[in-house]
Amino acid sequence: NAGVMQNPRHLVRRRGQEARLRCSPMKGHSHVYWYRQLPEEGLKFMVYLQKENIIDESGMPKERFSAEFPKEGPSILRIQQVVRGDSAAYFCASSNRQGAYEQYFGPGTRLTVT
Amino acid sequence: TQLLEQSPQFLSIQEGENLTVYCNSSSVFSSLQWYRQEPGEGPVLLVTVVTGGEVKKLKRLTFQFGDARKDSSLHITAAQPGDTGLYLCAGRSGNQFYFGTGTSLTVIP
Numbered sequence: 001n002a003g004v005m006q007n008p009r010h011l012v013r014r015r016g017q018e019a020r021l022r023c024s025p026m027k028g029h030s031h032v033y034w035y036r037q038l039p040e041e042g043l044k045f046m047v048y049l050q051k052e053n054i055i056d057e058s059g060m061p062k063e064r065f066s067a068e069f070p071k072e073g074p075s076i077l078r079i080q081q082v083v084r085g086d087s088a089a090y091f092c093a094s095s096n097r098q099g100a101y102e103q104y105f106g107p108g109t110r111l112t113v114t
Numbered sequence: 115t116q117l118l119e120q121s122p123q124f125l126s127i128q129e130g131e132n133l134t135v136y137c138n139s140s141s142v143f144s145s146l147q148w149y150r151q152e153p154g155e156g157p158v159l160l161v162t163v164v165t166g167g168e169v170k171k172l173k174r175l176t177f178q179f180g181d182a183r184k185d186s187s188l189h190i191t192a193a194q195p196g197d198t199g200l201y202l203c204a205g206r207s208g209n210q211f212y213f214g215t216g217t218s219l220t221v222i223p
Contacts, residue, residue: 044213
């Protein structure tokens with residue numbers, strides 16, 4: 001399967017725990033975007049990364065959220081000390097270059113904070 | 115924040131009918147994409163339009179990008195139950211893609 005992969009598909013965390021969401025881009029893609037989708041809301045941009053670089057993190061909450069895309073391995077979106085308001089679907093998308101017109105989405109990770 | 119407004123928000127039609135979904139903004143985008151998303155899944159890219167005035171056809175779906183590259187429309191001819199889903203438009207500006215809130219389409223057999 002050469003598509004964008006995300007895991008886990010579902011993640012349950014208690015308030016105060018950490019959540020780690022992983023995204024493996026499409027083969028040949030080196031650019032990753034992370035989005036959050038809340039019920040009844042659209043997809044909201046969080047962060048745009050290239051391997052080993054954060055290109056644009058203007059959509060990331062200032063606290064508790066971080067993202068990385070190491071030289072080897074998947075991109076990671078990390079949420080520390082989760083709160084109920086973090087419950088949402090988190091999607092990543094990949095593209096093959098900066099400025100690409102198109103991006104391709106993974107199936108998402110549904111985070112539930114209890 | 116660059117806003118993309120989609121209309122209608124909800125649409126329920128009978129199989130065989132035609133429909134048009136709109137995506138409007140006051141901002142100019144370098145490209146605009148249309149996606150369809152089904153419950154529990156990620157958005158699936160349907161088309162990208164780049165040039166103002168561009169029209170693309172994908173079987174029964176026709177996509178148009180406005181001359182000023184601020185708006186777009188999606189027209190579906192002879193809708194089928196398999197067309198049911200959430201249709202999202204997204205405009206690219208700089209490094210970011212800005213998404214509309216979507217049109218939820220239900221096609222009744």
